[in-house]
Amino acid sequence: MTIIFALGVAALFGAGCYLLLKRDLIRLIVGVVLIGNAANLFIMSSALQRGPAAVLPVSGSFADPIVQSMTLTAIVISFAVSALMLALTYRVYGAHASVDIEQLVLAEEEELERDEAESSAEEEAAQGGQPVSERLLPHERESSLHLATMPGMMERLDR
Amino acid sequence: MMIALPIAILWFGAVIMSMLDGTRKHNGWLAVGILAGALAATGVLAADVLRHGVQEMRLGDWGPGISIALRVDALGILFALLSLTVLLIALLYEVIDDVGARIFPALVLFMALGLTGLFFTGDAFNFYVFFEISMIAAYVMASYGETPRQFRAAFIFIVVNLLGSVLFLIGIAAVYHTTGWLDMVRIQERMPLVAENPAILTATIMFVAFGIKLGLFPFHFWLPAVYTGTRPAVAAILSGALANIGSYGLLRFGADLFPRELSQGSEVLLFLASASVIYGAIQAIGRSAPNEVLAYSSIGQVGYILIALGIGGQAGYTAAIVYAVLNALNKTLLFLSVSMRGWVVGAAFAVGAFSVAGVPPIAGFLGKLGLFQVAVDTHRPWLVVLIFIGGGLSLYYMFELYRRRFWIPGEDEDTAGAVRVLVAVLAICIVLIGLWPEPLLRLSQQAAAVLPERVP
Numbered sequence: 346m347t348i349i350f351a352l353g354v355a356a357l358f359g360a361g362c363y364l365l366l367k368r369d370l371i372r373l374i375v376g377v378v379l380i381g382n383a384a385n386l387f388i389m390s391s392a393l394q395r396g397p398a399a400v401l402p403v404s405g406s407f408a409d410p411i412v413q414s415m416t417l418t419a420i421v422i423s424f425a426v427s428a429l430m431l432a433l434t435y436r437v438y439g440a441h442a443s444v445d446i447e448q449l450v451l452a453e454e455e456e457l458e459r460d461e462a463e464s465s466a467e468e469e470a471a472q473g474g475q476p477v478s479e480r481l482l483p484h485e486r487e488s489s490l491h492l493a494t495m496p497g498m499m500e501r502l503d504r
Numbered sequence: 505m506m507i508a509l510p511i512a513i514l515w516f517g518a519v520i521m522s523m524l525d526g527t528r529k530h531n532g533w534l535a536v537g538i539l540a541g542a543l544a545a546t547g548v549l550a551a552d553v554l555r556h557g558v559q560e561m562r563l564g565d566w567g568p569g570i571s572i573a574l575r576v577d578a579l580g581i582l583f584a585l586l587s588l589t590v591l592l593i594a595l596l597y598e599v600i601d602d603v604g605a606r607i608f609p610a611l612v613l614f615m616a617l618g619l620t621g622l623f624f625t626g627d628a629f630n631f632y633v634f635f636e637i638s639m640i641a642a643y644v645m646a647s648y649g650e651t652p653r654q655f656r657a658a659f660i661f662i663v664v665n666l667l668g669s670v671l672f673l674i675g676i677a678a679v680y681h682t683t684g685w686l687d688m689v690r691i692q693e694r695m696p697l698v699a700e701n702p703a704i705l706t707a708t709i710m711f712v713a714f715g716i717k718l719g720l721f722p723f724h725f726w727l728p729a730v731y732t733g734t735r736p737a738v739a740a741i742l743s744g745a746l747a748n749i750g751s752y753g754l755l756r757f758g759a760d761l762f763p764r765e766l767s768q769g770s771e772v773l774l775f776l777a778s779a780s781v782i783y784g785a786i787q788a789i790g791r792s793a794p795n796e797v798l799a800y801s802s803i804g805q806v807g808y809i810l811i812a813l814g815i816g817g818q819a820g821y822t823a824a825i826v827y828a829v830l831n832a833l834n835k836t837l838l839f840l841s842v843s844m845r846g847w848v849v850g851a852a853f854a855v856g857a858f859s860v861a862g863v864p865p866i867a868g869f870l871g872k873l874g875l876f877q878v879a880v881d882t883h884r885p886w887l888v889v890l891i892f893i894g895g896g897l898s899l900y901y902m903f904e905l906y907r908r909r910f911w912i913p914g915e916d917e918d919t920a921g922a923v924r925v926l927v928a929v930l931a932i933c934i935v936l937i938g939l940w941p942e943p944l945l946r947l948s949q950q951a952a953a954v955l956p957e958r959v960p
Contacts, residue, residue, distance in 0.1 A: 370659070377666055384670045384677070391681035411686070412677075415629055419673055422636045429643060430662055437659060440652035449656055456653060464792060 350390035357383035370434050370444040374427060381423035388416045506552060507561045507574045510545040510584070510620050513538060518613035526609040532599035535609030539595055539616060543588040546620065550581045554950060560626065573687060575626030579825070579951040583752045584623040586829050590744035590836050591616050593930060597840055598737040600922045605648055612741070615641035619745060623752060628676050628686045635672070635749060639665055642746050649735050657730045664726040668716030675709040679761075682706065691761050692956075707765035710757045711773075718750025720810060721780035724803045731799035736843040739795060743802050744836035751809050751828040758813060759821055759955040766816060773814035778890050780807030785897035789904070794842045797905050798835065801860060804894060805831045808875060811887065815878045821952035823874030826944065830871045833934055834859045841927045842909060848924045850910040852931035857902035859934055862895045867938035870945070 357379050364376025392409035438444050441452055517538035524531045553559055553576050562571040595612045603609060618638025622631050643665070647658035680686055682702050683694035695703065712723065719727040731739050758766045766773075784804025791797045809831065812824035837856040841849045859868030872891060879887035937944055 365663070373663065377663060380667065380670055384673045387674050388677040388680075391677040412680070415677070415680075418629070418633060422633070426636075426640060426643070426662070426666060429640065430659075430666075433643075433647060433655060433659055433662065436647070436650075437652075437655045440655050452652065453656065460793070 346393055347390065350386065350393065354383050354387050354390065357386060368446045370437065370446065373446075374430050374434065377430065378423065378427050381419075381427075385416050385419050385423070388412055388419060506545075506549050507559055507576055507624060510542045510549065510588075511574075511617065511624065513542045513545060514613055514617035514620060517542070518610055518617055521613050522607065522610035524610075526606045527603050529599070532595075532603050532609055535613060536592070536595055536599055538613060539588065539592050542616060542620070543585070543592055546581070546584050546588055549576065550585055553578060553581045554947075558954075569687070569690070572630060573626035574624050575688070576624050577951075577954045578947070579752070579755060579954045580623040582825065582829070582947055582951045583748050584620050586832055587619045587623070587745040587748050588616055590832055591619075591741060593836055593926065594737040594740045594744070594840070596926055597740070597923055598735075600926065601737075604735070605650070607644065608648060611641045611645050611648075614638070615645070615741065615745065619748065622749065626688050628679060628688060628691065632669075632673055632676055636669060638746065638749065639669060642742060645738050645741065646730050646734065648738050649733075651733070653733045657733065660726050661730045665716060668713045668723075671709050671716075672713035675706055675713060678702065678706040678709065688756075688761060695761060696764065703762065704765055704768065707758070707762040707769070710762070711754070711769070714750045714753040714757070715776075717753065718747055718806045718809075719803050720750075720806055721776055721783050721803065724780075724784075727803060728796055728799040731802075731839075732793055732796045734795065736840050739798070740836040740839040743798075743839060744832040747802070747806070747835075748828065748832060750806070751824070754810070754813055755821065755824065755955065759816070763956050766813070770814045770816060773810055774887070777807045777810035777814055778887075780804060780810065781890060781894040782897075785894055785901065788901040789897065792908070794905055794909060795839070797901055798838055798842065801838075801898060801901065802831070802835055804898065805835070805860065808871065808891070808894070811891075812875055812878060815882055815884070815887075817878070817882075818949075818952050818955075818957060819874070819878045819881065821955050822945075822948045823871070823878050825948040825951050826874050827871035829944065829948070830859065830867050830934075830937070833930070833937075834868060837927065837930050837934060840923075840930070842905070844924065844927070845910070846924060848928050850906075852927045853906060853910065855931040855934055857899075857906055859938070860902055861899035863899070865935065865938050867934045867941070867944075869938060870941050 361376045361379035361381075361383060364372045364379065367373060367376070389412055392412040395406040395408055398405075398407050434444060437449070441449060443449070517535070521531070521535050521538070524534070526532060526535065549559070558575060558577045560576075561574045562568070563574065564571050591612055595609065598608060598612075615638045618634045618636070618641060621634030621637065625631050625634060643658060643662045646661045647654050676686070679691055682698045683691050685691050685694060716723040716726075730742065734742075781804050784800050784802070784807060788797045788800035788804065791800060805827075809824050809827050812820045812827060814820075815823075834856050837852060838860070841853040841856065855866055859866045862868045862872035872895060875891055876888060879885075879891065
């Protein structure tokens with residue numbers, strides 16, 4: 346019995362890890378959920394034997410109720426967290442119009458380049474003593490960044 | 505009853521706050537009031553615990569071994585006080601500076617609830633539940649600010665930390681399987697009877713889980729991504745309050761429940777800790793964004809906590825606790841002050857920077873001093889050299905950051921005067937702790953006395 350459970354846990358964990366390495370965020374979430382379920386199965390398998398009842402003195406042998414309540418709690422928690430992750434994925438999709446990790450990495454690199462160009466310009470300006478008015482104000486910088494990284498959002502607004 | 509009071513205040517407070525609009529000033533102040541009330545209740549409880557020893561409360565009043573226990577000792581209460589203080593400072597900062605999202609004050613209260621609960625619980629599974637409460641609050645907080653970068657960072661944060669939580673859950677199931685108990689005192693009694701291999705495996709899983717939370721060297725990848733570009737208050741909360749889960753967890757599970765495994769693995773811990781110190785410092789030197797420098801700096805700083813833990817013994821544990829407390833305060837001060845300009849803030853930042861580097865009159869020196877002491881006492885000269893090098897490197901990157909932030913003239917971001925006062929008060933507190941260290945040292949010794957003695 347233990348070996349079957351061990352194989353089950355291993356299969357779930359392995360499948361979860363495989364999905365974690367995928368490019369699609371949705372698959373990634375499914376992978377996390379599978380790994381969470383591997384943990385749940387592991388908790389269940391940590392008390393497979395039967396024994397006398399814990400609280401009430403009744404005859405017969407029973408399964409351990411503690412692992413079951415633990416698993417139930419863990420299921421509820423992982424349910425809440427996966428709902429949160431899906432909501433966040435939706436916000437990521439809203440910001441980038443994509444749930445592909447490579448697209449997100451591209452957007453990240455673009456942002457970094459822009460930031461670096463900005464900060465070096467700022468330092469030069471500060472050292473060269475140029476007037477402050479020539480530089481972008483913080484809110485202008487931010488809004489241009491939003492427009493550049495949210496093409497999908499703009500399209501949807503246009504529609 | 506007194507034990508449940510801080511948890512009850514936070515629990516009801518958080519639920520009520522989540523129904524109110526947190527962006528309004530008076531609701532923000534209500535949240536501050538609730539948090540201050542919980543901190544006061546914890547303070548009263550702390551006085552009780554420090555005078556009369558461990559306090560215990562059995563939920564539902566079932567017999568021993570059946571009911572779930574809340575158990576507060578000096579170690580737990582110290583970390584609870586620290587975390588609530590950091591959360592209160594960060595919440596005050598955000599409320600004075602205008603809250604940007606209506607859920608933010610409620611999230612801070614939920615995180616305070618989770619942290620207080622996990623420092624107070626005497627049950628390994630309840631530890632997990634409270635830990636998840638505070639982690640979920642942190643997941644939502646990581647996306648506070650709602651720019652595309654923060655959504656991506658929050659996603660990384662959730663996935664990595666969820667894996668850490670799952671590992672911790674597996675560790676707890678393994679502990680239950682091998683010892684048959686979830687109550688921490690019973691686990692501690694039974695652990696020496698467990699065969700060596702399963703015990704080592706379980707301890708390793710726990711170590712990885714807390715290493716992820718703490719952002720130690722091989723498990724740190726999420727940390728710079730989340731801290732860069734986040735709001736200063738959120739960064740302060742994550743590094744000053746949430747990271748306490750990692751240090752407390754390592755002390756509680758490592759030193760308290762797995763003392764034998766901790767001493768067996770001490771060389772590995774020292775190696776990882778040294779790698780963390782050096783790696784964090786070198787990466788911090790190479791970065792230019794302020795939050796990124798501080799993020800790598802905190803990877804380096806937690807290395808020192810792990811060094812003290814790896815050396816072990818009462819002196820080592822005391823040094824680890826002192827360092828954890830000071831590191832949380834330093835990081836809160838630095839993350840809050842680096843986003844502002846002006847000479848008051850500049851001075852406060854300098855205090856934090858010197859504290860991180862361990863320059864004598866300021867509190868950070870105490871942490872380094874404790875580490876020196878244990879390193880010399882246990883005849884590890886290379887550790888002394890390492891701590892010196894780490895301190896020198898951190899002075900360098902902190903000074904670089906100070907130069908970039910406060911010496912180059914730039915537009916003065918309009919921050920309220922009260923926020924500057926808050927940061928200045930925190931800086932003065934850190935200086936005062938450095939000048940009058942006895943209370944903190946005595947508290948830490950008392951907290952370390954909770955943990956079982958072992959030959960270093």
